Amino acid sequence: MTIKETWIAYIHDLQDRICTVLEEADGTAKFIEDAWERPEGGGGKTRVIANGAVFEKGGVNTSIVFGEVTEAMRTQLKIDGHSWFACGLSLVIHPSNPFVPTVHCNYRMFELYNEAGEVMDRWFGGGTDLTPYYLFEEDAKHFHQTYKDACDKFDLNFYPSFKETCDNYFVNFHRNNERRGIGGIFYDYQRPDENRDVDFWVGLAKSCGNAFMQAYIPIVNKRKDMPYTEANKHWQEIRRGRYVEFNLVHDRGTLFGLKTNGRIESILMSLPPTVRFEYNYQPIAGSKEDELLQACLHPRDWLSIVTEEEKLAWAKASNSC
Amino acid sequence: MTIKETWIAYIHDLQDRICTVLEEADGTAKFIEDAWERPEGGGGKTRVIANGAVFEKGGVNTSIVFGEVTEAMRTQLKIDGHSWFACGLSLVIHPSNPFVPTVHCNYRMFELYNEAGEVMDRWFGGGTDLTPYYLFEEDAKHFHQTYKDACDKFDLNFYPSFKETCDNYFVNFHRNNERRGIGGIFYDYQRPDENRDVDFWVGLAKSCGNAFMQAYIPIVNKRKDMPYTEANKHWQEIRRGRYVEFNLVHDRGTLFGLKTNGRIESILMSLPPTVRFEYNYQPIAGSKEDELLQACLHPRDWLSIVTEEEKLAWAKASNSC
Numbered sequence: 001m002t003i004k005e006t007w008i009a010y011i012h013d014l015q016d017r018i019c020t021v022l023e024e025a026d027g028t029a030k031f032i033e034d035a036w037e038r039p040e041g042g043g044g045k046t047r048v049i050a051n052g053a054v055f056e057k058g059g060v061n062t063s064i065v066f067g068e069v070t071e072a073m074r075t076q077l078k079i080d081g082h083s084w085f086a087c088g089l090s091l092v093i094h095p096s097n098p099f100v101p102t103v104h105c106n107y108r109m110f111e112l113y114n115e116a117g118e119v120m121d122r123w124f125g126g127g128t129d130l131t132p133y134y135l136f137e138e139d140a141k142h143f144h145q146t147y148k149d150a151c152d153k154f155d156l157n158f159y160p161s162f163k164e165t166c167d168n169y170f171v172n173f174h175r176n177n178e179r180r181g182i183g184g185i186f187y188d189y190q191r192p193d194e195n196r197d198v199d200f201w202v203g204l205a206k207s208c209g210n211a212f213m214q215a216y217i218p219i220v221n222k223r224k225d226m227p228y229t230e231a232n233k234h235w236q237e238i239r240r241g242r243y244v245e246f247n248l249v250h251d252r253g254t255l256f257g258l259k260t261n262g263r264i265e266s267i268l269m270s271l272p273p274t275v276r277f278e279y280n281y282q283p284i285a286g287s288k289e290d291e292l293l294q295a296c297l298h299p300r301d302w303l304s305i306v307t308e309e310e311k312l313a314w315a316k317a318s319n320s321c
Numbered sequence: 322m323t324i325k326e327t328w329i330a331y332i333h334d335l336q337d338r339i340c341t342v343l344e345e346a347d348g349t350a351k352f353i354e355d356a357w358e359r360p361e362g363g364g365g366k367t368r369v370i371a372n373g374a375v376f377e378k379g380g381v382n383t384s385i386v387f388g389e390v391t392e393a394m395r396t397q398l399k400i401d402g403h404s405w406f407a408c409g410l411s412l413v414i415h416p417s418n419p420f421v422p423t424v425h426c427n428y429r430m431f432e433l434y435n436e437a438g439e440v441m442d443r444w445f446g447g448g449t450d451l452t453p454y455y456l457f458e459e460d461a462k463h464f465h466q467t468y469k470d471a472c473d474k475f476d477l478n479f480y481p482s483f484k485e486t487c488d489n490y491f492v493n494f495h496r497n498n499e500r501r502g503i504g505g506i507f508y509d510y511q512r513p514d515e516n517r518d519v520d521f522w523v524g525l526a527k528s529c530g531n532a533f534m535q536a537y538i539p540i541v542n543k544r545k546d547m548p549y550t551e552a553n554k555h556w557q558e559i560r561r562g563r564y565v566e567f568n569l570v571h572d573r574g575t576l577f578g579l580k581t582n583g584r585i586e587s588i589l590m591s592l593p594p595t596v597r598f599e600y601n602y603q604p605i606a607g608s609k610e611d612e613l614l615q616a617c618l619h620p621r622d623w624l625s626i627v628t629e630e631e632k633l634a635w636a637k638a639s640n641s642c
Contacts, residue, residue: 034601048600048601050599050600057598057599057600059600174579174580174585175585237595241592244565244569244596244598245569245589248565248566248569248570249569249570249576249579255570258495258570259495264495264496265600265601268566268598269600271562271598272598273597273598273599274558274595274596274597275565275595275596275597275598276594276595276596277378277565277589277592277593277594277596278371278378278594279369279371279378279380279586279590280355280586
């Protein structure tokens with residue numbers, strides 16, 4: 001198999017596996033697939049789930065798109081070549097229970113060709129990030145630890161570096177640099193070189209892509225049956241407003257799609273199902289809502305934080321000595 | 322009074338008068354004022370109304386801002402001068418009843434000074450546009466006719482020209498050029514010259530600003546007690562999603578504010594209170610919802626349309642001959 005074929009096969013396999021585990025976690029709703037074609041070349045498989053027992057709205061999409069390098073790509077994206085190819089998976093899941101976090105992930109490969117059709121350039125990008133509405137430190141630790149483990153097999157510098165890139169990307173710069181959520185990992189423009197070949201980067205993407213189930217599903221199962229109030233739902237919808245603001249004002253992928261004739265419904269499936277915008281809404285200082293807001297304003301090193309549970313476990317262990 | 326003083330006095334008087342009539346139309350809720358200052362110079366009076374009997378969320382804001390021309394203004398806005406001044410009124414009203422349309426208006430003056438503090442350039446901009454969720458042709462006609470009357474006193478070419486500018490500005494270009502609503506008037510960069518002095522342009526702004534009450538309030542009073550279903554509300558929230566998309570992706574004023582340290586809460590008060598984003602939502606062909614969508618996709622010359630009521634009135638009149 002060529003690299004392209006390997007990558008496409010992986011992305012489609014990952015889409016199938018993720019949809020299966022999400023359907024299992026939901027227990028009621030099923031994904032519906034919309035296959036679409038792009039007039040300029042390629043197409044995609046958009047899979048959406050809606051009004052489930054757990055997932056209010058979500059999409060797990062793959063796309064394989066290609067074409068000639070246009071003048072707009074040359075000037076606006078500084079892409080220099082004859083033709084290009086891009087293939088990736090992108091998902092956003094919005095649960096209905098405000099104690100279950102929203103999650104986003106994206107893994108993609110880009111290739112650039114010369115007139116002879118030879119690969120001139122190739123790069124990988126990807127990441128997964130969590131957007132909770134209430135903060136459970138143990139969930140944050142579990143999520144980050146899972147991606148640290150997935151990255152550590154490749155390079156011990158990756159997790160801290162990709163975590164910082166993530167914290168600095170998903171930012172509502174117009175709101176005092178408030179982050180969309182509590183981060184995860186994000187990397188882009190990773191090119192094979194003499195030290196790290198294509199297989200290395202495909203391997204990293206597979207490791208991180210596969211980690212999604214382990215990173216997210218246990219959190220869903222732990223929180224999905226927690227009772228919640230109208231006030232909790234209200235806060236979730238306020239925070240979903242910030243999600244909309246980030247995606248429509250700052251997200252490079254969304255804006256690129258909107259401005260280059262992408263498939264609108266597949267791009268905007270990322271927007272939350274129900275949203276509230278209230279004038280100057282501020283959570284009460286010291287409340288659970290404020291605790292989440294503070295975590296978004298001040299990114300933390302989750303893996304150096306000791307939880308109350310851990311303290312208890314250690315206290316027990318030392319008492320029994 | 323200087324031109325600046327005349328303009329400021331008018332804008333503040335208009336804010337007072339508009340808030341008064343909107344409170345009367347609502348019958349329950351009152352505007353709350355947040356006065357704010359801008360560190361770089363000036364400030365504003367943000368007046369918001371929320372959870373009223375008629376108005377679910379709204380803001381009627383004035384601002385008077387000034388400062389030195391920054392490098393960013395020079396390069397990004399092509400503004401060449403030593404210092405500047407801007408003053409305007411901006412309002413957005415989101416009623417709760419889906420049969421009452423959302424309305425937006427904005428009237429502003431901009432001045433540019435040389436190092437000696439002399440006026441180098443001055444221009445006026447403004448407009449008012451209607452965003453209904455259901456189409457009542459008689460309301461559309463009334464709204465457009467009111468602004469045509471306000472413009473015709475100054476130049477018979479203004480209404481058709483400003484109507485077209487409005488139709489071409491409030492557009493979700495990423496959705497097949499779907500308009501945000503059914504338009505109104507919009508003009509910008511109108512500079513005094515030997516034929517039309519400052520008083521002319523102030524006069525036009527006053528005529529259009531004053532027309533707001535006559536254009537909007539009768540529609541509110543006619544529709545506010547119409548019974549509606551959950552399905553009507555659902556459709557309103559879907560359409561409000563389009564309002565969010567336009568304001569965050571395309572609106573120059575919003576994006577300029579967000580990217581230049583404007584007062585975020587005053588800028589984003591324009592966003593609707595509750596919003597829905599559903600994957601690939603399409604109204605049923607031929608439904609009342611689709612009728613509105615078609616009006617947004619294909620702007621019409623409202624003043625050349627004859628309503629059923631008018632036809633009946635004419636039929637009666639000719640029968641009685």
